[in-house]
Amino acid sequence: MSTLLTLSGVQHHYGRGTRAVAAVGxxxxxxxxxxxxxxxxxSGSGKSTLLRLIAGFEHPSTxxxxxxxxxxxxxxxxxxxxxxxxxxxxxSVDGNIxxxxxxxxxxxxxxxxxxxDLLAKVGLSGLGARRVWEISGGQxxxxxxxxxxxARPRLLLLDEPFAALDxxxxxxxxxxxxxxxxxxxxxAVFVTHxxxxxxxxxxxxxxxxxxxxxxxxxxxxxxxRTGVPAAELRAWPEYAALRGQVAAAVxxxxxxxxxxx
Ligand SMILES: Nc1ncnc2c1ncn2[C@@H]1O[C@H](COP(=O)(O)OP(=O)(O)OP(=O)(O)O)[C@@H](O)[C@H]1O
Numbered sequence: 164m165s166t167l168l169t170l171s172g173v174q175h176h177y178g179r180g181t182r183a184v185a186a187v188g189x190x191x192x193x194x195x196x197x198x199x200x201x202x203x204x205x206s207g208s209g210k211s212t213l214l215r216l217i218a219g220f221e222h223p224s225t226x227x228x229x230x231x232x233x234x235x236x237x238x239x240x241x242x243x244x245x246x247x248x249x250x251x252x253x254x255s256v257d258g259n260i261x262x263x264x265x266x267x268x269x270x271x272x273x274x275x276x277x278x279x280d281l282l283a284k285v286g287l288s289g290l291g292a293r294r295v296w297e298i299s300g301g302q303x304x305x306x307x308x309x310x311x312x313x314a315r316p317r318l319l320l321l322d323e324p325f326a327a328l329d330x331x332x333x334x335x336x337x338x339x340x341x342x343x344x345x346x347x348x349x350x351a352v353f354v355t356h357x358x359x360x361x362x363x364x365x366x367x368x369x370x371x372x373x374x375x376x377x378x379x380x381x382x383x384x385x386x387x388r389t390g391v392p393a394a395e396l397r398a399w400p401e402y403a404a405l406r407g408q409v410a411a412a413v414x415x416x417x418x419x420x421x422x423x424x
Contacts, residue, residue, distance in 0.1 A: 167317055167350045168194040168217065172226035174375070175212055185375040186212040189226065192369070192378065196317070199344055199351045201361040203409065204371030204379070205416055210354040213376065214320045217352060218243055230318060238266065242311030244321045248303040250295050256282070256306050257291035260313060267314035281309040286339055301332035308340070319344065321353040325360070337363055338393050358413065362386075362405045363397070370412040380412040 174188035187209035194200055202210050215221040216228050219235035230240045250259050257278055264274045282288050285305040295303060304324060311319060321340075325333040341364055344351050355361055361368050362384060370380040384405055386396060396402055 165196050166193050167196045167198075167231060168192070168352075169229045170216070170223075170226065171229075173216060173223045173228060174225040175209070175216060175221060175223050176375075187216065187376045188223075190377050194318075194350055194352065196350055197366075199341075199353065199364055199366045200369060201353045201355060201365035201367075202369045202371060203355060203358065203361050203413055204376055205373050205413075206356075207374050208371040208416070209374055209376030210371060211322055213371075214243075214322050214352060214354055217241065217318070218320055239314065240316060241318045241320050242314060242316040244304070244307050244311045244319070244324045246323045246326050248300075248307040250303060250306055250310075252295045254295065255291065256287065256293050256295070256298065259295065259306055260291075260309050263310040263313035269313070277313070281312055284312065284343060285309045299332070301328050301336060304328065304336060305339075308343075317350060319349055319351040321351065323354055323356065326356070333360075334393070340364065341388065358406055358410045359397075361409055362402060363393070368409055370409065370416065372416050379416050380409075382409060382412065 170190060170192040173190055174185070176183045176185045178184055202213060204210055212221065216223055217235060218241050219228070219237040228235060235241060251262065254262070260278045260281055261274050264277050269277055278291060282291055285308050287302060287305050287309070290298060290302065295306070298306070307324070325336050328336065337360060353364055365384045368382045368384060369378055370382070371377065372379045382405070386399075386402065386405070
């Protein structure tokens with residue numbers, strides 16, 4: 164498979180001199196097209212910083228980030244979904260998606276059809292005319308995902324996108340994102356604190372050490388992506404074993420933190 168994303172010798176710190184905070188690295192990471200990478204790690208270990216570096220919102224203090232061989236251009240190469248949907252509250256669902264399509268350079272004449280497609284993809288067909296305040300938090304997050312997909316990015320970056328949702332809505336969205344990314348063959352890098360969410364969504368899990376985040380474990384998740392209902396998959400012994408493996412890796416990073424205190 165072709166390499167989509169390459170991080171080489173990446174380190175990042177915020178601030179300067181004695182006030183500098185080392186947030187990430189050094190780390191190397193290669194992500195292939197079609198991989199769904201989930202990043203877990205202790206609070207403050209640099210997960211969001213890593214996504215910001217991949218999105219091109221931040222430039223690494225040392226090392227390089229390349230998407231398909233080029234430095235990432237913010238807003239062009241990747242679609243980003245945050246914990247809060249960050250929609251235009253005064254616009255309709257369609258209005259929000261249309262704005263994203265316009266920024267993505269989709270010609271005006273093609274936007275209506277593209278919007279219908281995107282709404283269908285995220286399970287919101289028929290809700291285009293609703294105002295943002297007329298839909299639920301889960302539906303708002305679906306609109307945010309549709310917006311991130313508008314530019315047909317090769318890579319989707321998701322920073323704890325379901326953390327603010329209730330458990331049932333969260334499970335539904337997990338299933339949809341899993342199917343969606345599987346169908347389109349996009350790459351994804353997804354940050355979460357939930358080991359279960361990581362095992363359910365990932366083809367590969369990266370566990371970060373405490374700050375500055377380095378790669379403590381790189382765990383393949385060889386579970387089927389289609390054909391097994393979510394509840395059944397979660398009951399598989401292989402699923403439980405992976406959960407145990409990832410939880411142990413995360414615990415090991417926390418033990419390191421405790422031993423230093
Ligand atoms: N703009 C900034 N200026 C200074 N320090 C920052 C900035 N952003 C993040 N940091 C620091 O860098 C480190 C990594 O932060 P980051 O938000 O990437 O971690 P995280 O793993 O996503 O955290 P959490 O799991 O709590 O969301 C933290 O110590 C944080 O305080």
